[in-house]
Amino acid sequence: MxxxxxxxxxxxxxxxxxxxxxxxxxxxxxxxxxxxxxxxxxxxDTAAQLLRSHRSRHLGVLYTPAEPFHVDLIEAIYPMAEKHGYDVVLGAQTPTRAMTKAVEELLGFRTAAVLLLGDATLAEVTRLAARVPLVAVGPHLRGDAFDTVSSDDSRGARLAVEHLVELGHRHIVHVDGGVKAGAADRRRGYRAVMRKHGLPATIIPGAYTEESGALAARELLRCDPLPTAVFAGNDRCAVGIVHALRRFGLTVPGDVSVVGFDGSRAAQLPHIDLTTVRQDISGTAEAAVESAIERLDDGRTEAKHVIRKTQLIVRGTTAPPKR
Amino acid sequence: MxxxxxxxxxxxxxxxxxxxxxxxxxxxxxxxxxxxxxxxxxxxDTAAQLLRSHRSRHLGVLYTPAEPFHVDLIEAIYPMAEKHGYDVVLGAQTPTRAMTKAVEELLGFRTAAVLLLGDATLAEVTRLAARVPLVAVGPHLRGDAFDTVSSDDSRGARLAVEHLVELGHRHIVHVDGGVKAGAADRRRGYRAVMRKHGLPATIIPGAYTEESGALAARELLRCDPLPTAVFAGNDRCAVGIVHALRRFGLTVPGDVSVVGFDGSRAAQLPHIDLTTVRQDISGTAEAAVESAIERLDDGRTEAKHVIRKTQLIVRGTTAPPKR
DNA sequence: CTGAAAGCGCTTACAG
DNA sequence: CTGAAAGCGCTTACAG
The missing domain is CATH 1.10.260.40 (lambda repressor-like DNA-binding domains)
Structure with missing residues (x-):
């Protein structure tokens, strides 16, 4: 200088x-x-600027690199943060690197706030929020010390299942997401619609991964009669189901209709063309960044819990049942 | 304190x-x-430590979050860096965020060295290497000012095509990766083996994405007779081909055998089970981190260009031709 | 172990 | 605009 x-x-x-x-x-x-x-x-020198000026213009984002939905989110977070004059510092959770480690690193960088993507317990979130302004994206948690941005998972699930019912499906199975973020609400939404129409609810335990979808597809094939439609816990699971069914010689949506959840980029790919419930990714990123900014620049201290609407996107994996 | x-x-x-x-x-x-x-x-406070001690213990990694192969690499880079006492700072290239921007950010953090994943021109790499010790991972570039770690793409391609020939395939098409890292060498390897066996080489222009694979699959279907095997430019492309073919009612490997390249996690998924050429991801990460460390801690100044071996992994998408 | 001092690369406030 | 000064949170070297 x-x-x-x-x-x-x-x-x-x-x-x-x-x-x-x-x-x-x-x-x-x-x-x-x-x-x-x-x-x-x-x-x-960013470090010297930060040190002297007492203001961090860094937003920490804790995420899982291998999670496509997180990737979609951080791509939306970057421009939002930039708009407010903040840089993004990524903290990666990997199989060999626990959340606590990623958190310590982020705090070492003195990020002004942390956006936490993905799963976390109320205890974890509360503890972290005591150290830094925190916005949890995804989990349906409530607390006075932190902000959250989540989706209306229950309503989204109802949209998906109502769509299948309207197409004429009666035998609809749900492959769920276990204890993952939103899974409980999506289950609830599925059950509510099935009950409303007097249909039996069948839930196959799953996870938010392609593997679990492929595994669940085997379970499906053991059902007699074969269900005519599946509501998957998320897009990755749905993709696994579609591919496994096709590999076993079945057609989608001819033999079985499949609906996902997330509206991920993968779901849009032409060879997938998945009917899904879209979460508003850029709206979620915007709400998360703005929640952080409000605490940082506007001095808000009371908690704020934002719920984003979901939207059904009908594509090529759903059709009326043939049987 | x-x-x-x-x-x-x-x-x-x-x-x-x-x-x-x-x-x-x-x-x-x-x-x-x-x-x-x-x-x-x-x-x-990391910033203050760094400022005063004059030593950065940060390794910058420039990567594309949406690129699964990069994700596999950074997951391997973290533990390697930690072994040497370095933290990793991620710089993300996204659709809305050019490489130059990510680079400036990394340099602002005063990272001790930068690992550059993915494509870059010789001019870009040379310019960046003038500012910070640089290791380029992937591109087949040579220069005095920077290190590289790349795979033996040509040999890998030959392994893949020889495998298909040994299975009895004569009509083998290559969907290439255009100008992307390694694509030229993979093309060369394919051509060499076809020539050696007196077989005609057919190359469909592609890219390293699922979309391009799906598109290429349509091209394939227009071929008369239908090729019995395809060597794809990388795993993502191969996955797109497999799924598109199955969607069109063909079986893999029954009607068409497919081989990928990378050995990505996606290729291992049970519903894909892709035969592929594995690049040594942890070996590549190790070589890249060690190259940086040698410059930083051991004072090496001459360039080092490492080439990692590749390995054929035979899985479920290749079989002898039926026709 | 202590304690005082210097200094990293900046920003900030101030008198000119 | 300038120039000198103070100070951010640390590390480092040194005399005790």
Whole structure:
């Protein structure tokens, strides 16, 4: 920084002003400063800026890289954060790297707030919220100390099952998501619609993965008669079901209709073309970032719990039953 | 930090020593310091440590979150980096966020070195290497200023095609990866084996995505006679081909055999069970991290270009031709 | 082990 | 605009 100042012939304070885009420097000086910085390969030291200015402009995001839905979310979070002048610091949870470790790293970076994607217990969330402003995205938790953004999973599930019933399906199975985020509400929604129409509810225990979908497909094939429709816990599970059924020689939606949940990018792929319940990804990202900003920049302290609407997207994996 | 020191009744310097795990403090003092820190919620400020100590223990990794192969790599990079005492800072390239932006961010964090996953031109890599020790993972580039770790793509491709020939296939099509990393070498390997056996080479232009695989599958169906085997540019493309073929009512490997490339996690899924050429992911991650460490901690300055072996993994999508 | 001091690369407030 | 000064939370080297 001193080198840049010397080269341009101005004070270090002015260079600082130019790089932060503050007023107090002429356009000509700005150009010369940037020019000199480029030649010298100078780049402001984020750590020093942060240290001195006492303000972190970093939003920590705790996520699972292998989770496609998280990837969709962080891609939406980046532009939202940038709009508010924040950088995003990613903290990755991997099979060899527990959440606590990723959290400590994020806190070491002094992120101003943390957006927590995915599953967490109330105890974990509460403990973390005591250390840093926290927005939990996904889990249906409530508390005074943290914000949440979640989807209306129960309503989404009802939309999916009502769609199948309207197509004429009577024998509809749900492959659920166990204890994962939203799974309980999706189960509830499924049960409610089946009950309403006087249909028997059948739930195959599953998870939010392709493997579990493929496994559940084997269970389905053991049913006699074969169900005419499946409501999967999420898109990954649905994709596993579709592929496994096709591999076993069945057609989708000819023999079995399948509905997913999430509205992930994978569901849109032309060879999948999955009917699904879309969660509003960019709206969720927006709400999460704004919740954090409100606490950080506007001084909000009371908890805020946002629920985003879901929407049924009818594509190519659902049709009226043939049997 | 001062609060912790006061609470325990020691100097700040001692607290610093305890947190860095250096000698000069008794076990009892260490315990008391950690105890007090936990009660006070104290956590060392990474930025300040870095600023003062002049050493960054951060490895920047530039990657694409939506790329499953990158995800496999970063999951392998984390434990390797930790082994050498380095933290990983992720820089994400997304559709709305160009590489240059992610690079600036990483450099702002003063990462000690950068591991660059995925595609980059020689000019980009050279320019970046002038600013920070750089290891490019994937692209077949050579230069004096940076290290690379890549796979023996040509040999891998030959393994795949030889496998198909040995099964009895004569009509083998390659769906390529265009200008992406390794695509040229994989094409070369395919052509070499076809030529060696006096077979005609047919290449369908593709990309490293499921969509391109699905699109290529339509092209395949227009071939008369239908090829009996396909060598796909990578696993994602292969998965798209398999699914599209099955959707069109064909069986894999009954009607068409399919081989992928990468050995990604997706290829292992039971409903895919893809025959593929595995790149040594953990070996690649290890080589990349070690290349960076050698420059950082051992003072190596000459470039190092590592090529990792590939391995054919025969699974369920290849079989002798029926026709 | 302590305690005082210097300094990392910045930002900030102030007198000019 | 300048220039000098203080200070962020640490680490480091040193005399005791």
């Amino acid at each position: 001193a080198d840049v100042a010397a080269k341009v012939g101005v004070s270090r304070a002015l260079v600082s002003i130019v790089f932060r885009g503050k007023e107090g420097a002429s356009q000509e000086t700005r150009d010369r400063v940037f020019q000199a910085a480029a030649e010298l390969g100078y780049h402001p | 001062a609060d912790v020191a006061a609470k325990v009744g020691v100097s700040r310097a001692l607290v610093s020593i305890v947190f860095r795990g250096k000698e000069g403090a008794s076990q009892e003092t260490r315990d008391r310091v950690f105890q007090a820190a936990a009660e006070l919620g104290y956590h060392p």
